[in-house]
Amino acid sequence: MSEARDARRVSLLLGLLFGLAGMGSSSAAIALPAVADEFGASIGVAAWTISGYVLMLAVATPIYGRVSDLVGVRIPLLVGVGLMTLGALGATVATSFELLLVARLLQGAGAAAVPTLGVTLISARYDGRVRSGALGRLAAVAAAVSCVGPLLGGAVEHVLDWRAVMALPICGLLVLPLIWQAVAGDGSRARLDLLGAALVAATSAGLVMIVQSPSAGRLVGLIGTVLCLLGAPLVARRVRHHPHGFLPATVIRNPTVIRSAVVGATVPASWFALLIGVPAALVGHGWEPWRVGLLLLPSAGVALLMPKVAAHLLERHGGTRVLAMAAMTSSVSLVVGALGTAQTAPIAVGVAVMLTTASFGFGQPAMITAVGDAVHDDVRGAALGIATLLFLVGGSIGSAVVAGLGEPLGIPGSLLVLALLPLVALVTVIPGLGRAAKASELSEDR
Template sequence: VALPVLGALAIVPLWRVSPTEGTGERVDGIGALLVAFAASGMVLLLQSPSSGVVTASVGAVLLVVGAPLLALRVRLRPHGFLPREIVTNTTVLRSAFAAAAVPASWFALLLGVPLAAASWGWSPLDTGTLLVPGAIIGFLSPVVASRLLGRIGPRRTLAVACPTAVIALLVAATGALLQSPALLVAAVLLVNCAFGIGQPAMLSSVGAAVRADQRGVALGIATLLFLTGASVGAALVGGLAGVIGVAGALGVLVVLPLAGLTVLLLGGPDRVAVEEPVPA
């Protein structure tokens, strides 16, 4: 938990080499707050089966209040925290939604695998060792992702990542049910593969769908949805594991990458941004 804090040390040098100072516009604080309300409400509701009535009530209030007000905010302030032109871009939404199912599966396993191992009486050290092989994928995924993007494009690469996440969840659910460490290791390897190609595919797809002046905001929104998917995955496993077991919770999670794959297969053609000519 403490190690990611070291990332804060990189803020100053990154700030110094940043290629731009931004537009100078004020941040839409109200829009950002409403996004936080709606997202937090959804996550709390998903956790409520094991967290109780209070969590469910708080989550419901945040979601019911935050979501409509956020939609109204986008309508009244089209260039605010969630610019209307970007949140109505079908390629951005489709890519971000499909990609969000991948970290949902990944974080579900990051919580589900330790829960399963703990139920077998494993120590934290044993459980951590079980997760180590998945780190190997981190060294290989950039090369694989680059080749896939070059050969089949971002949309089809995402279409590969989603079923890979489905298989990972099914393997993990089977491993939890049969108490098989080998299956859990295989599941973690598979979901890391899906994550390693899914995230760059989303960034590539979203980047190509908007103009250069919108790219930073579009990528920020897509990343927000991507990480919200991670929260949803962890919340679902945390909320359902105590009710239907770890294997059952991971099985339910299969719905998310299947939905992402469906959106990719049934959606219309990807939008490609056309840059306006720069005046002489």
């Protein structure tokens, strides 16, 4: 089999697996009103089933990335899909909101294996245009499957109930045997820095808890503040004293990795914000969940167009500039989404989701390409894990802002607040844009 054909098959399967993991949020978002009714909770509290899932998706991601550097991709991928399946099964039989939340946290911890290990595998297996195309295809298929999630979730809830919706990611087990041969390979067999991993996870969790505190309560905000205040300096100290530990110093001190990850984080922030905000707003105005899903379906078509678009943009403009384009698109999508939900305008809402789907489709490959090219092979998994950590923490922040500020400001107001995040993040990428332009001019002169 040619490299291009192999890359197409592997990226399609990994994208499908990634999409099924993402469906744990997109389909579950449709079920939030039913979950709230079942357990007598508000939508803001019920949204913890999404925020908690995305939180664990974020904090466990760098662990899988670093483990893959040490032992290869196969074992952590098997563990991750197993945990994702176990959590999905637990959510279907939960008898209380607390048990449901625990199951969703477990599900998110398992699903975290897919995005990092997928991009790590593709980055190590292919080069050049083949790699760019494979990364774009992975992101596109993942986004397309996630976009189908609301429609599938709404239909399943209509025919069965919300518990069946929570079980949809179990289908990932069917994909695993098809990808099994491609994930063979060994790592360095070095030891994992467990303390460093725990400190990073605790600090990340604290950040999301602070954002979620307006709806979750002062205690959650206090715990999050303590975790951040204690965790951040301890993480910095750990990196200084263990430069080859969980967070390799060569990765943390690499400005391309950090800048790309920070700007890239704004893309899933808009994605998850709209996935929660749009269904909540429209269902609140009397829409059936399946109608909401049908409205979001065209976004799947947009996602499938993105691989060629992403490859073309990356080849022509480079990762930094494409990231800036993605951030701007994300900001616009949130503004359009805010106007659409405020006026209950279906066309505006659909356009908003299509815009954020497009930004995801070319923003994630741009981030992965920039990070993967900026580090050495022996820390690529760690670098991609850290970048994906910030990427998915952005998703946690997006869902947390809508859930936390949705009640005091309304969903349109929370989306407008979040629209400022990409603009702020762009400030961090302006120096990189200047250097990228100069490098491009020098290359052309030669």
